[in-house]
Amino acid sequence: MVSPKKVGNQTIVFENGPFIISGHTIAGPMEGQGPLAASFDTILKDTYDGEMSWEKTESKMLENAMREVVKKADILLDSVDYILAGDLLNQIISSNFAARQIGVPFIGLYGACSSMALSMAVGSMLIDGGFGSKVICSASSHHETAERQYRLPTEQGNQRAMYAQWTVTGAGSVLLSDSGTGPRVTTATIGRVIDYGETDVNNMGAAMAPAIADTIINHLNDLKRQPDYYDLIVTGDLGSVGLQLLVKLLVKNNVKVADNFNDCGVMIYNTEQDTHAGGSGCGCSALVMAGHILKEIYQGKFKKVLFIGSGSLHSPTSSLQGETIPAIGHAVSIEV
Amino acid sequence: MLEMLIPAFIVGGLICVIGQLMMDLTKASLTPAHVLVTYVTGGVILGALGLYKPLVELGGAGATIPLSGFGYVLAKGAIEGVEENGFLGVFGGTEAAAVGIGVAVLFGYLVAVVFNPKG
Amino acid sequence: MVNKNLRPPTLNVTPEEYKKMTAQISPRPTLIKNVVLAFLIGGLICSIGQIFINFYIIYGGLPKLAASTAGTATLIVIGATLTGIGIYDDIVKVGGAGAIIPVTGFANSMVSPALEYKKEGYVFGIGAKLFSIAGPVLVYGISSSIFVGLIYYLLDLLR
Known part of the structure; x- marks a missing residue:
């Protein structure tokens, strides 16, 4: 069926x-x-x-x-x-x-x-x-x-x-x-688990970037959209290193990356806070999505947003046993 | 009061620099625990080969305060134990290090009971 | 590891290429600054230890070896206390190995997990976690010293 x-x-x-x-x-x-x-x-x-x-x-x-x-x-x-x-x-x-x-x-x-x-x-x-x-x-x-x-x-x-x-x-x-006014979730792309062999648990951004790239490419291809369809494409918590890697991966795969890309982990702290590569954790994209981005959507600043949550699916045990870090990206599009 | 201060500073500082290089030049999975284990074992080996004693004579606290100094005390205790007590002296390292271990356990416990983590 | 059977379109980047990209982009530690700070903080902690040792010799009338042991014990107490009041992790952030390798760092590695897991009780929390790092240190330190003793004993027999 x-x-x-x-x-x-x-x-x-x-x-x-x-x-x-x-x-x-x-x-x-x-x-x-x-x-x-x-x-x-x-x-x-x-x-x-x-x-x-x-x-x-x-x-x-x-x-x-x-x-x-x-x-x-x-x-x-x-x-x-x-x-x-x-x-x-x-x-x-x-x-x-x-x-x-x-x-x-x-x-x-x-x-x-x-x-x-x-x-x-x-x-x-x-x-x-x-x-x-x-x-x-x-x-x-x-x-x-x-x-x-x-x-x-x-x-x-x-x-x-x-x-x-x-x-x-x-x-x-x-x-x-199911009822109301304002922004709606219009599409969702469920990610698959992607592992590019990163083993360093401190380098989450690097572990997750390929999974996010995979989800974004599939989302765009499935819907026959270009990145410029969205006002904002925001990833969960790749941090500054992961975001740079994501852009590189997307460019290599012929995705037109414009300046509408951003990352919750990069947005949540300023550089003086000395967090090194930015924020991470479930709370990171939860705060930025349900707070900042949602407010901007309500205010009419963004009309079409693609939000891709990024997760690395390892455990302390798996890392100690030398396993690589599998990662996943789930995307939802929010449109007014 | 001030004798040996400068040698202690230089020897202690250099011993720590080796650890910093270990941490920064190898992969990030090398945690403080790995560094501490490496240092105590290294101290035992250098102590057994008679190479750590000159360092202690030269640097004083600069060589005994780093954890390699703890390894040196363990090795020295085992060797002196054998000299004094024969076979059972093989286990003499722990005896020589008893004060350090005892203080660390007791104060570690007391501090953990009294304080709470700040984050 | 990478599943070769993934349906297309997978990324047109191999894991080997990706590894190179990662290494290129990931910022490295500021080596020279870290080494200088490790030297200064490590040297400083050892000098403080030396001051205690000198104090015990001059004012406590202790012989050199006992004074050295007492100095080490004093620094353990200081390291444990600074961990308890939440300062030692900030010292390590600056001093790196310079604050990890001295016995004060060893005390920190004992107290910090014990503090952290205090809520899990006096036996499985404080009691067990006190040794989560000190345990391996003692295991390798004591075991290797026993090996050294054994070798020394056997060499003694041959003489």
Whole structure:
């Protein structure tokens, strides 16, 4: 059977693409000093925010981002059909524990740092398929919880590589709805896992760039579009090194790269913040997408945006065993 | 109070420079843990070959404070143990390093109990 | 690794070419600055150790060897405390190996995981994690010293 909504290799064109009726962001203190500070709804004063552990803080941020996004849309929590959420911690505990507090049917997703784009893609499918009318799409990360799980304890002295990225502390949510006005999710391109053999866990951007390039090329080919169709093509968290590599890969594959390309990891910090290659983590694209970019879309600055979440799908165990880093990119197009 | 200060500075500094070169010139998967293990083992080997002792005489704390100095104490303890106690002295390294290990364990524990990570 | 059976269009770049591109673009550490700072911070920490040793000899009346041990122990206490109040990781950020290799760095490598995993309890948290880096250091240090002792013992027998 031919799927009526699938186009080309891996792209879905929604018949009734859901409206993004609200967005909510909660950022950590460092993100609150960055260039996008004005776009965040809440900025935490410190990394604990009154909780006993950083894991608790992350889960609370995510829970608040879910609750507030519903409040903003002026609907009742009971009318939400699903929560889709993901994070970086083992067994996605931040999402599980946040959903425990809310009591709406929950689908936990793991796409590493691509979780925000993945949740928006799957959420749009649920609504377009008629399985629900309101879906919360969320993702979070916390610098300290991610560092301790993936790298070293935070108090342990170490010199970070110049191409390393800084895990963002933050949570973001958008509310998708079958009715409303404003921007809609029009297409989604689900990525495939691509591995170009990078083994350096500090060089996430390099590990993820081929997967993003693959998804972008497939998206454009499937829909027979050129990059200039979009006002903004924004990748999740490739950072400065990954973004340069992505552009090189795309140029080599005859994609016309204009200056409408940007990256959430590059946008979220300024150079004085000394993060080396920029931001990363689920919270990075969640904050920039549900905060800055969504606001710009609401204000009419962008009319057509392609958002590609990037995730590297390794674990600390797989890296210690010498495995290379597989990566994935999921794209959603948002159009007014 | 100030004797040996300059030799300690120079010898200690140079020992650390070797570690910095190890970290910066090899692949990034070399973590502080790898450097520390390499240094303690290196100290044991150099100590056993009699090459570390001149460094200690020359640099004082500059050679004993880096972790290679801990390896040197372990090797020295094992050799002196054999000289004094025969076969059982083979295990004498730990005895010689007992103060350092004991202090590190106790204070490490106390500090971890008292403080919380700042991030 | 790369799946050769992926359907087209895959990227027209081979993993080998990509590796070269990555190496070209990824910024390298600022080697000269790092080496100079490692020398200065490492030298400084060792000189502080020397001052304690001299102090123990002159005012404590300790023999040289005992003073050296006491000096090392003092620096361990300082390193552990600076880790507890959250300063030592900033020192390493500047000094690199100059702050990792002295015993203060060893103390940092013990305290930091113990602090970090404190919430997981006194046994599996602090107790176990205290040795996540100190463990390997002791394993390799003690084992190699026993080998040295054994070789020395055997050579002694032959003499």
